[in-house]
Amino acid sequence: MNAPRFFAAAAFLLAPMIGAMAAAPESPAGASSCSGCHPANTGIDTPIPRLNGRNAAEISEQMKTFRAGQRSATVMGRIAKGFSDDEIEAIAAWYAEQR
Amino acid sequence: MTPKHSRRNFLKLTVGGASASLLPLPAIAQAAPRVVVVGGGFAGASTARALRKADPRIAITLVETSRIFTACPFSNGVIAGLRELPAQQFGYERISAGGIAVVFASATGVEPQKKTVALSTGQRLDYDRLVVAPGIDIRWDGLPGYDEAVAEQMPHAWKAGEQTLLLRRQLEAMSDGGTVIISAPANPFRCPPGPYERASLIAYYLKTTKPRSKLIVLDAKDQFSKQRLFQNAWAELYPNLEWVGLSKGGKVTSVDVTARTLTTDFGTYKADVANVIPPQKAGRIADLAGVTDRTGWCPIDPATFESRLVPGIHVVGDAAIAGGMPKSAFSANAQAKACAFAVAALLAGRKPAEPKLINTCYSLVAPDYGITVAGVYRPVNGMLTDVEGAGGVSPTDAPHSTRALEAKFADGWFKTITNEVFG
Ligand SMILES: Cc1cc2nc3c(=O)[nH]c(=O)nc-3n(C[C@H](O)[C@H](O)[C@H](O)COP(=O)(O)OP(=O)(O)OC[C@H]3O[C@@H](n4cnc5c(N)ncnc54)[C@H](O)[C@@H]3O)c2cc1C
Numbered sequence: 001m002n003a004p005r006f007f008a009a010a011a012f013l014l015a016p017m018i019g020a021m022a023a024a025p026e027s028p029a030g031a032s033s034c035s036g037c038h039p040a041n042t043g044i045d046t047p048i049p050r051l052n053g054r055n056a057a058e059i060s061e062q063m064k065t066f067r068a069g070q071r072s073a074t075v076m077g078r079i080a081k082g083f084s085d086d087e088i089e090a091i092a093a094w095y096a097e098q099r
Numbered sequence: 100m101t102p103k104h105s106r107r108n109f110l111k112l113t114v115g116g117a118s119a120s121l122l123p124l125p126a127i128a129q130a131a132p133r134v135v136v137v138g139g140g141f142a143g144a145s146t147a148r149a150l151r152k153a154d155p156r157i158a159i160t161l162v163e164t165s166r167i168f169t170a171c172p173f174s175n176g177v178i179a180g181l182r183e184l185p186a187q188q189f190g191y192e193r194i195s196a197g198g199i200a201v202v203f204a205s206a207t208g209v210e211p212q213k214k215t216v217a218l219s220t221g222q223r224l225d226y227d228r229l230v231v232a233p234g235i236d237i238r239w240d241g242l243p244g245y246d247e248a249v250a251e252q253m254p255h256a257w258k259a260g261e262q263t264l265l266l267r268r269q270l271e272a273m274s275d276g277g278t279v280i281i282s283a284p285a286n287p288f289r290c291p292p293g294p295y296e297r298a299s300l301i302a303y304y305l306k307t308t309k310p311r312s313k314l315i316v317l318d319a320k321d322q323f324s325k326q327r328l329f330q331n332a333w334a335e336l337y338p339n340l341e342w343v344g345l346s347k348g349g350k351v352t353s354v355d356v357t358a359r360t361l362t363t364d365f366g367t368y369k370a371d372v373a374n375v376i377p378p379q380k381a382g383r384i385a386d387l388a389g390v391t392d393r394t395g396w397c398p399i400d401p402a403t404f405e406s407r408l409v410p411g412i413h414v415v416g417d418a419a420i421a422g423g424m425p426k427s428a429f430s431a432n433a434q435a436k437a438c439a440f441a442v443a444a445l446l447a448g449r450k451p452a453e454p455k456l457i458n459t460c461y462s463l464v465a466p467d468y469g470i471t472v473a474g475v476y477r478p479v480n481g482m483l484t485d486v487e488g489a490g491g492v493s494p495t496d497a498p499h500s501t502r503a504l505e506a507k508f509a510d511g512w513f514k515t516i517t518n519e520v521f522g
Contacts, residue, residue, distance in 0.1 A: 046511030082475025082489030
């Protein structure tokens, strides 16, 4: 381990003693790209719906339906084809936890 | 975070193994890791915000030249008179309110050994990790006859703002029956479908207000993004739009501002309005930091976006060589979030996770006619690579209702992404 990296890591370990700020758990691979279109915040005038707080099974189901071409879509079919079942389920579970 | 190192270990290791500059212990005990982000565009501002969310203990400074950011996506609509420039402009108030130190200055140099960034104000910022996100600069030596003074008469409008308005005013001042010429550069450049969206919307403007006018696109390539979709739409909507590819003599080799001409290998074209989209490179600070290679762009590790040339410096957005990912605002924002996770992990001594990224570029062929190209990417053999079977362009045979829907989604995309970055 090189010194600067360790220095930073060490400073980090001490930080919780100073403040009580917590790190957000990292989102699963791919999830952070969805919010380019599906707004993370509320109150945005867009026809593309928010995913935050939605039922995980429902998000997974929709993604798999898009992937199989069983639901007509402008762009989601092309996107969903890039994700495995496991990836979809992890993303869906994560979005279900977001507010 | 795994509390692997006890405090005692930490002291022992620091005193035993670290350089002298790390020795004053009280200072270390106070310090949070410091990240400096240079450039507050789609890539830089997104990185700063995502990093803040990933770990609020990191001290983040965002360095940006301009107090007002002017977004390029949708700026072709401004040129065509379909929207106004203020709809493209965003401030940094919400970003600083979120706990990020925003410094309005230009970064003028980087010392990777000392881990400092020099600013135009004379100030120096220390960093543990640096993120370089300066977007593009024009290669002013890339096209004979074209320089900064000429750009005041033959605008590039490839950085939004005054240049965008200048091109619009020139189109408005042109009389019906005039000739507009767009010259498009070779790859790689910012926004691969951008010149063709621009051609479409200028053609729309001409068709609706100056129908006897003509538009010629002189292209240094034979292939371009969403080509079939654009060309099908042009054939249907814009008979006065002519595209000249490389093999038909489309590559512009010089321009003459006084004669208002553009010269190609095959001939000389006279323009009433000339929009020269010149060759580009990573923003200059990338060069000064030593993170550009001979191409003028920045090679990176596809999982962490750390420079392949200088450790401790990450590059995101247009400046980076991101494999299959095009230089787009969507990509810049997606890369920024992946980079932020990696930086937070590295600072915490964790191994960064393998990212997966999406890009989607919406283009408008007309106000109610949208098309897309999408891709999903992951690191393969050190490069961000298309996931096979995913992505691609809108279908060529879609009904008009689908095009109209994509135009609506495009508008939603712009509102959503600018809200995530600046709102
Ligand atoms: C006409 C046009 C249309 C486009 N349409 C789309 C679209 O529809 N969809 C899409 O996804 N993309 C689109 N793009 C592409 C998009 O604009 C870029 O890919 C995106 O802006 C890249 O983000 P970035 O952060 O790398 O660079 P930028 O957004 O340019 O941000 C760079 C920032 O860094 C600052 N900076 C540079 N150097 C320094 C320094 N030394 N010190 C301090 N600050 C510095 C600059 O002031 C700037 O604010 C379009 C581009 C054009 C030109």
